[in-house]
Amino acid sequence: MLRSSVLVLLYFLGSVSAQTNLTSLVNLFIGTASGANGGSGGNAFPGAAVPHAMAKVGIDVDMAPRQAGYVSGNASVTGISLMHDEGTGGNTNGGYGNFPLFPLTSCTFESCPVGLHARETLRAAGADAARPGYFTTTFTNNIKIETTSTRRAGLIRFTFPEEATTFVVVDLTNDLQRSFEGGSITIDAQSGTILLGGTYLQSYGPSNYTIYGCYDFLPQDSSQTIIEYGTYQSVSASSPTNITITPNNTSLFFPYTSSPSPIQAGGLLAFNSSTVLARFGVSFISSAQACQNAKEEVGDAWASAWDIVQSASEAQWENVLGRVIVDVEKEDSDVVELLYSSLYRASLVPANLTYENPYWNSSYPFYDALFCSWDTFRTVHPLLSLTSPREWVGIVNAYIDGWRATGYIPECRANTKAGYVQGGSDGMPILGDFAVKYGGMAQELGVPTDDLYQALVDTAENTPPNWYTVGRQNTAWKIFDYIPTNWTDPSGATGLPTREASRTLEYALGDFAVRQAALALGKPQAQVDKYGNRSMGFVNVWDPNVTSDSFSGFAQRRYANGTFAYSPPDACSPVDPTPHSCARGTDNNVGFYESSSWEYSFFAPHSMSTLVNLMGGPDTFVSRLDNYFSKGYFYAGNEPSFELPWLYHYASRPDLSALRIRDVVYTNFGTGINGIPGNDDSGAMAALLTFHLLGLYPVPASRQLLIGSPFVSAFNLTNNAFNTVTRFVVENFDSNTLTASPPNGSNIYVSSVTINGRPSDSICWLPFEDVVGGGEIIITMDGNATAAASRLCGEGDNALPDSLESGGFVWTS
Numbered sequence: 001m002l003r004s005s006v007l008v009l010l011y012f013l014g015s016v017s018a019q020t021n022l023t024s025l026v027n028l029f030i031g032t033a034s035g036a037n038g039g040s041g042g043n044a045f046p047g048a049a050v051p052h053a054m055a056k057v058g059i060d061v062d063m064a065p066r067q068a069g070y071v072s073g074n075a076s077v078t079g080i081s082l083m084h085d086e087g088t089g090g091n092t093n094g095g096y097g098n099f100p101l102f103p104l105t106s107c108t109f110e111s112c113p114v115g116l117h118a119r120e121t122l123r124a125a126g127a128d129a130a131r132p133g134y135f136t137t138t139f140t141n142n143i144k145i146e147t148t149s150t151r152r153a154g155l156i157r158f159t160f161p162e163e164a165t166t167f168v169v170v171d172l173t174n175d176l177q178r179s180f181e182g183g184s185i186t187i188d189a190q191s192g193t194i195l196l197g198g199t200y201l202q203s204y205g206p207s208n209y210t211i212y213g214c215y216d217f218l219p220q221d222s223s224q225t226i227i228e229y230g231t232y233q234s235v236s237a238s239s240p241t242n243i244t245i246t247p248n249n250t251s252l253f254f255p256y257t258s259s260p261s262p263i264q265a266g267g268l269l270a271f272n273s274s275t276v277l278a279r280f281g282v283s284f285i286s287s288a289q290a291c292q293n294a295k296e297e298v299g300d301a302w303a304s305a306w307d308i309v310q311s312a313s314e315a316q317w318e319n320v321l322g323r324v325i326v327d328v329e330k331e332d333s334d335v336v337e338l339l340y341s342s343l344y345r346a347s348l349v350p351a352n353l354t355y356e357n358p359y360w361n362s363s364y365p366f367y368d369a370l371f372c373s374w375d376t377f378r379t380v381h382p383l384l385s386l387t388s389p390r391e392w393v394g395i396v397n398a399y400i401d402g403w404r405a406t407g408y409i410p411e412c413r414a415n416t417k418a419g420y421v422q423g424g425s426d427g428m429p430i431l432g433d434f435a436v437k438y439g440g441m442a443q444e445l446g447v448p449t450d451d452l453y454q455a456l457v458d459t460a461e462n463t464p465p466n467w468y469t470v471g472r473q474n475t476a477w478k479i480f481d482y483i484p485t486n487w488t489d490p491s492g493a494t495g496l497p498t499r500e501a502s503r504t505l506e507y508a509l510g511d512f513a514v515r516q517a518a519l520a521l522g523k524p525q526a527q528v529d530k531y532g533n534r535s536m537g538f539v540n541v542w543d544p545n546v547t548s549d550s551f552s553g554f555a556q557r558r559y560a561n562g563t564f565a566y567s568p569p570d571a572c573s574p575v576d577p578t579p580h581s582c583a584r585g586t587d588n589n590v591g592f593y594e595s596s597s598w599e600y601s602f603f604a605p606h607s608m609s610t611l612v613n614l615m616g617g618p619d620t621f622v623s624r625l626d627n628y629f630s631k632g633y634f635y636a637g638n639e640p641s642f643e644l645p646w647l648y649h650y651a652s653r654p655d656l657s658a659l660r661i662r663d664v665v666y667t668n669f670g671t672g673i674n675g676i677p678g679n680d681d682s683g684a685m686a687a688l689l690t691f692h693l694l695g696l697y698p699v700p701a702s703r704q705l706l707i708g709s710p711f712v713s714a715f716n717l718t719n720n721a722f723n724t725v726t727r728f729v730v731e732n733f734d735s736n737t738l739t740a741s742p743p744n745g746s747n748i749y750v751s752s753v754t755i756n757g758r759p760s761d762s763i764c765w766l767p768f769e770d771v772v773g774g775g776e777i778i779i780t781m782d783g784n785a786t787a788a789a790s791r792l793c794g795e796g797d798n799a800l801p802d803s804l805e806s807g808g809f810v811w812t813s
């Protein structure tokens, strides 16, 4: 009773006002279209989850790609499972998908079709529905599935069309990848509890993980009874679909094998009711802890807990979504739907595995689905820094604690273990961002800044024996100031030697993050200078002799002797005329990761003035950006493209950024199932779209945000560490601009910015302290293109956004 009143209270505190129900504005199916046939699915997860949940409950379909288990459409459903990732690429079969349940009817116990493909069933057309904290679908045989959840537990309900013997399969072996390496199931028919534990492969990494589950099928406060139970298993690994059901058997055990077994096994329960409710808990520690999680988070009177659990989840979401408030009646309805759906997905991950760290004892939080920091450092973490610093503190502490345990900041934690490093070590800009924004109140927030700084320095200086899953090739970086191609490291350190040019660019940004943290945390000036200098190393891969489309100077691979190794700048762009390998593998002979030299040559967010100069000055820089977009080198579906539409700012042409961002948003994003141009990547795309819509873009590891042309006429931004609400008002807001090509004369251009009544020197950027300062920021728009072009970023010395080389990024903390 006490428990429910606490939850009900939370529910009311969480809602912003009686008529503002932001959760109802979230469309969970955006980005759930199939990525098959060359398309790039968003791989968004539409099931039940609380913010940063560990348990993400949803249905799994029998088609690939299906990284999040779910795909819109009519593919057959193989089960409803407890764990999923959000928006990842990687293994096309998906990650997690553990311990699926499946409802059956119209069979006799020993002949029920329990196997994965034998049982799979189509959904009735249009039956899928979801809102934050709840998912449902109905099969063509009219069995309805519903779920709602807490951080590590939840409820699943099956409603069968008629009163008959009804069955539920409890699947031990089939995760999404079918990567079972051993485990066990135990049925206690008396208590109705089923314990599971199994070892499965990571979806993006070289290792495996062990997870535990606990299902309860006999609620104390209901008459639901189990009338028959047993186990099932394949007769042999060579005949996995020939399955025997053993009534009354209560346990199965499969010893660990180092390669996945195709065997299918699990439990089968029969009921005489047309509704079957199950409570579940998950854990990475033990099945006992999984049961305890269910007890603690759902409670013992769980037959009557559904509404409480669902309302509590919804209230948590209402609270998160309410940190950005717009007038939902007044603003454009598509923009409102995109905004709240994006804010939702941007807070699904990283997953809070606090008290669930199976690897080391620590008083700090543990987070999963960091993968990859390469994806999330640009937008997910900066968005958390604006609205959700209290949540971010736990995540930042988890990054630091990864360094305590391994000596390096984690990069790509996937399914609890290190995944593959994509480029640099991009936890560095995340920790640098925290230091510059919250260094001053870190102690109050519980982040040890000495550890944070040491984590940065160790990751910047040391080289792990194998930088395949963590760390950087600092041996090379420190000798050459770039990452040479075709170089054998005399230290013996190994890793995937590819992506030399893009790694150089990313290591440079990583060192800038150390420089920023050193400055913010009051470290000696020599440290600030050292890492500042090292961060300029990106110029060392600039080959002035390469020309493409009559533009000269491109980032390229370089040998240890200084000679450049040529790759066509359009290689690995969407219009690459020649097939190239563009991922991590040793077959990548281009030097760039998931992007082209055309795109990556714009990457030095901490010293863009250097690139403007290398490219021949602001006018050439502008025509080069125009060419990049018009020739199709822009790859909206992946992270290196994120900041490109904003870069006109660095040529003092924010008017051109404003136009470009409208085009990018309306050409690539939408409210349909195809509404994300590539993998959502743990909310990276969602956070990007949020920034585009609000007219802000974060410069990594810095206190600057670029100012754009907002898609709404006003918004309030709440910061839960400073306890501030900053009001943004867009004067002369013009809804005619809400299109890919705003008509001439529509008010798309920022003409002035006023911060708390004081005119800003720059219309191109805002300092973090004002964005979260709790005052009022007025952005005034006009529609005169000629005036906008001549207005530049403003007149003062600081009008242009900062660049390190031209003396930027100096502040007093």
Ligand SMILES: *[C@@H]1O[C@H](CO)[C@@H](O)[C@H](O)[C@H]1NC(C)=O
Pocket (backbone or CB within 6 Å): 015, 018, 020, 021, 023, 024, 131, 314, 318
């Ligand atoms: C929000 O809307 C949903 C769906 O319409 C509804 O079930 C729920 O009760 C509402 N919550 C609040 C806090 O008004």
Ligand SMILES: *[C@@H]1O[C@H](CO)[C@@H](O)[C@H](O)[C@H]1NC(C)=O
Pocket (backbone or CB within 6 Å): 074, 122
């Ligand atoms: C699924 O939908 C596709 C496209 O509408 C259709 O061609 C196909 O026949 C459907 N399959 C089933 C099993 O309903």
Ligand SMILES: *[C@@H]1O[C@H](CO)[C@@H](O)[C@H](O)[C@H]1NC(C)=O
Pocket (backbone or CB within 6 Å): 199, 206, 207, 208, 209, 210, 256
């Ligand atoms: C896989 O899991 C088993 C059992 O926990 C463990 O012994 C083994 O080392 C793991 N394999 C890898 C590659 O980590």
Ligand SMILES: *[C@@H]1O[C@H](CO)[C@@H](O)[C@H](O)[C@H]1NC(C)=O
Pocket (backbone or CB within 6 Å): 235, 239, 242, 243
């Ligand atoms: C399944 O396995 C049983 C037991 O080994 C065997 O008798 C039976 O013929 C097999 N069925 C099929 C369809 O292979």
Ligand SMILES: *[C@@H]1O[C@H](CO)[C@@H](O)[C@H](O)[C@H]1NC(C)=O
Pocket (backbone or CB within 6 Å): 247, 248
């Ligand atoms: C299972 O156990 C029950 C209760 O002891 C018994 O009635 C039933 O016959 C058993 N079923 C089988 C197939 O052995």
Ligand SMILES: *[C@@H]1O[C@H](CO)[C@@H](O)[C@H](O)[C@H]1NC(C)=O
Pocket (backbone or CB within 6 Å): 231, 246, 249, 250, 251, 252
């Ligand atoms: C259940 O069945 C399996 C496989 O037939 C057997 O190894 C196991 O001992 C049985 N367990 C019990 C408790 O009967």
Ligand SMILES: *[C@@H]1O[C@H](CO)[C@@H](O)[C@H](O)[C@H]1NC(C)=O
Pocket (backbone or CB within 6 Å): 051, 052, 352, 354, 390, 391, 392, 394
């Ligand atoms: C993570 O879980 C811990 C333990 O339940 C909790 O204290 C913390 O608030 C959670 N943080 C987030 C962001 O969910």
Ligand SMILES: *[C@@H]1O[C@H](CO)[C@@H](O)[C@H](O)[C@H]1NC(C)=O
Pocket (backbone or CB within 6 Å): 486
């Ligand atoms: C790479 O280096 C090796 C040994 O130094 C040399 O034999 C080889 O030709 C080089 N390959 C390329 C592509 O330059």
Ligand SMILES: *[C@@H]1O[C@H](CO)[C@@H](O)[C@H](O)[C@H]1NC(C)=O
Pocket (backbone or CB within 6 Å): 543, 544, 545, 564
């Ligand atoms: C560029 O080309 C010129 C003329 O061929 C050559 O002298 C120069 O060394 C080249 N520069 C680089 C960096 O390769």
Ligand SMILES: *[C@@H]1O[C@H](CO)[C@@H](O)[C@H](O)[C@H]1NC(C)=O
Pocket (backbone or CB within 6 Å): 559, 561, 562, 563
């Ligand atoms: C540098 O090394 C590369 C690859 O081995 C070679 O092709 C090139 O000729 C060398 N350049 C010089 C100046 O020796």
Ligand SMILES: *[C@@H]1O[C@H](CO)[C@@H](O)[C@H](O)[C@H]1NC(C)=O
Pocket (backbone or CB within 6 Å): 325, 715, 716, 725, 726, 727
């Ligand atoms: C937004 O902020 C303004 C100014 O602080 C305040 O008056 C208004 O009530 C806020 N709106 C909401 C919905 O919080």
Ligand SMILES: *[C@@H]1O[C@H](CO)[C@@H](O)[C@H](O)[C@H]1NC(C)=O
Pocket (backbone or CB within 6 Å): 784, 785, 786, 787
């Ligand atoms: C637009 O601005 C230009 C330059 O400031 C000015 O000459 C022109 O009259 C303006 N056009 C309109 C329609 O106001």
